[in-house]
Amino acid sequence: MTGDRRKISRRAVLGSLGAVVAAARVGWRPALAAPAGIVQKAIPATGERMPVIGMGSWITFNVGDDEKLRDARVEVLRTFFDRGGAMIDSSPMYGSSEDVIGYGLARLKNTQDLFSATKVWTPLQWHGVKQMESSLDLWGLETFDLLQVHNLLNWEGHLETLLEWKAHGRVRYIGVTTSHGSRHDELEKIMMAQPIDFVQFTYNVLDRAAEKRLLPLAAERGLAVIVNRPFRRGALFDRFADKPLPEWAGECDCANWAQIFLKFIVSHPAVTCAIPATTRVDHMQENMGAAYGRLPDGALRTRIVRYIESL
Amino acid sequence: MLPFSREAFFAVFAHYNAAIWPAHIAAYALGGLLVLLALKPRPGNGRIVAAVLAIAWLWMGIVYHMLYFAPINWGAWVFGTFFIGQGLLLAWAGIRGKLDVHFKRNLFGAVGLGFIAFSMILYPLIGLATDHGWPRGPMFGVAPCPTVIFTVGMLLITTPRAPVHLLIVPVLWSLIGGAAAWQLGILEDLALPIAGISGVCLVFWKNRRARGLA
Numbered sequence: 001m002t003g004d005r006r007k008i009s010r011r012a013v014l015g016s017l018g019a020v021v022a023a024a025r026v027g028w029r030p031a032l033a034a035p036a037g038i039v040q041k042a043i044p045a046t047g048e049r050m051p052v053i054g055m056g057s058w059i060t061f062n063v064g065d066d067e068k069l070r071d072a073r074v075e076v077l078r079t080f081f082d083r084g085g086a087m088i089d090s091s092p093m094y095g096s097s098e099d100v101i102g103y104g105l106a107r108l109k110n111t112q113d114l115f116s117a118t119k120v121w122t123p124l125q126w127h128g129v130k131q132m133e134s135s136l137d138l139w140g141l142e143t144f145d146l147l148q149v150h151n152l153l154n155w156e157g158h159l160e161t162l163l164e165w166k167a168h169g170r171v172r173y174i175g176v177t178t179s180h181g182s183r184h185d186e187l188e189k190i191m192m193a194q195p196i197d198f199v200q201f202t203y204n205v206l207d208r209a210a211e212k213r214l215l216p217l218a219a220e221r222g223l224a225v226i227v228n229r230p231f232r233r234g235a236l237f238d239r240f241a242d243k244p245l246p247e248w249a250g251e252c253d254c255a256n257w258a259q260i261f262l263k264f265i266v267s268h269p270a271v272t273c274a275i276p277a278t279t280r281v282d283h284m285q286e287n288m289g290a291a292y293g294r295l296p297d298g299a300l301r302t303r304i305v306r307y308i309e310s311l
Numbered sequence: 312m313l314p315f316s317r318e319a320f321f322a323v324f325a326h327y328n329a330a331i332w333p334a335h336i337a338a339y340a341l342g343g344l345l346v347l348l349a350l351k352p353r354p355g356n357g358r359i360v361a362a363v364l365a366i367a368w369l370w371m372g373i374v375y376h377m378l379y380f381a382p383i384n385w386g387a388w389v390f391g392t393f394f395i396g397q398g399l400l401l402a403w404a405g406i407r408g409k410l411d412v413h414f415k416r417n418l419f420g421a422v423g424l425g426f427i428a429f430s431m432i433l434y435p436l437i438g439l440a441t442d443h444g445w446p447r448g449p450m451f452g453v454a455p456c457p458t459v460i461f462t463v464g465m466l467l468i469t470t471p472r473a474p475v476h477l478l479i480v481p482v483l484w485s486l487i488g489g490a491a492a493w494q495l496g497i498l499e500d501l502a503l504p505i506a507g508i509s510g511v512c513l514v515f516w517k518n519r520r521a522r523g524l525a
Contacts, residue, residue, distance in 0.1 A: 058314075059313075059314060059315060059316055059319075060316070062314060062315045062316070062319055062383050063316075063318070063319045063322060063383070064315075064319055064322060064323050064326070064382045064383045065326055065382065066319070066322035066323075066325070066326065068322075069318065069319065069322055093314070093385070094314065095314050095315060095382060095383040095384060095385065096382045096383055099382075233312075279316070279318075
């Protein structure tokens with residue numbers, strides 16, 4: 001009996017190991033403890049859940065070699081992770097941002113929930129491979145969670161590489177990006193025809209063109225949606241920050257304009273994650289606050305738009 | 312839209328200026344020498360003018376743009392290439408004896424000297440009076456903006472005619488730099504497009520007059 005149990009145990013162990021290997025190849029990773037109450041959405045391709053508020057790094061993390069500025073960004077990252085953040089989005093186009101992100105990740109202990117997302121941004125396919133290898137180096141990672149073709153630049157060539165990397169386990173998800181509401185027609189064609197997992201585009205309380213076609217199409221095609229320019233690079237604050245918060249902001253647990261802007265975005269059923277960027281710890285606290293509490297329902301979303309348009 | 316913040320831009324200068332100190336002293340000494348050569352001209356002073364300007368532009372192209380600015384702005388590789396090109400053109404102009412300078416009491420001399428004085432004296436003082444004095448601000452001779460204004464000034468006092476092709480890169484930079492200055496709120500750099508556009512008009516006028524008198 002003992003011998004049989006030993007045989008069964010060895011078989012069971014080997015079987016479990018095989019299951020783990022198989023799971024790793026398709027990109028499963030164990031659910032990590034997210035802070036209680038954080039709002040998460042599922043990535044349609046796998047069902048993996050992620051917090052609805054991530055972090056962008058355009059301009060904000062491009063601080064070169066200045067140690068003081070880099071250390072200040074480490075504190076922003078610390079707050080991001082402390083508040084349950086996961087997705088960090090960057091690109092080689094963003095100057096030293098990837099280097100600074102890597103600097104921060106190397107100095108923080110609580111980065112186990114990191115969902116690393118960067119881009120390939122070059123017209124040459126062969127150079128894209130070098131760029132992605134360099135990004136891994138800068139971030140200090142062995143693999144990326146998400147690689148995206150930035151602003152659709154040579155997307156045909158780079159998607160070929162990204163699919164190869166995905167097959168070899170060097171990236172878990174792949175996608176494409178645009179911004180500023182540009183090239184939506186081309187993006188739509190890619191979403192209809194290409195085997196991608198994520199799309200990224202601009203959507204916010206004033207720039208709502210994506211509601212007409214891209215967001216419904218993403219839902220239809222089972223694509224995760226990352227939203228960039230949630231604040232129109234701060235222009236929404238310039239325009240509305242001195243206006244009073246509507247009294248019904250409390251209905252969706254919003255304490256400030258950043259949370260109203262962000263919750264409007266992430267409450268759209270097709271949106272997976274928004275990626276606001278900031279250089280400040282207090283602003284990061286505000287942004288991450290949008291990942292907690294109630295999200296506006298359809299009626300409240302309409303009220304938000306009407307209120308904004310009335311100001 | 313610039314890919315970097317004002318804060319990051321001045322941080323680059325702080326690092327750059329600290330790293331290359333005391334090159335600024337040499338830059339000012341050489342700039343002063345060029346002014347002296349313009350005020351007390353001798354035959355062939357153009358070779359010294361060309362050599363000093365060429366070194367400055369080559370330095371800015373390789374050291375400033377490619378080593379220090381490129382980490383926060385990928386466009387710096389392109390700018391650096393153009394600055395290196397300008398440095399080589401200046402060197403060639405010097406070899407051909409085309410950059411003799413002679414300050415004359417006329418409109419071109421006055422404006423040229425005005426640009427030179429602005430780039431060496433007023434420019435850093437405006438930076439100091441706003442929020443980017445030493446070491447955070449661009450400095451004459453080692454940074455593009457004040458050196459471009461200085462170069463335009465020197466071309467205005469080149470005799471008998473200024474090589475027009477030596478204005479192409481300075482004028483381009485005056486527009487690029489001026490646009491960036493507007494976005495970053497750098498007051499002294501608003502003089503860049505003024506120097507570039509007025510400089511090219513004045514050089515054309517000066518050259519026409521010199522051809523007419525010849």
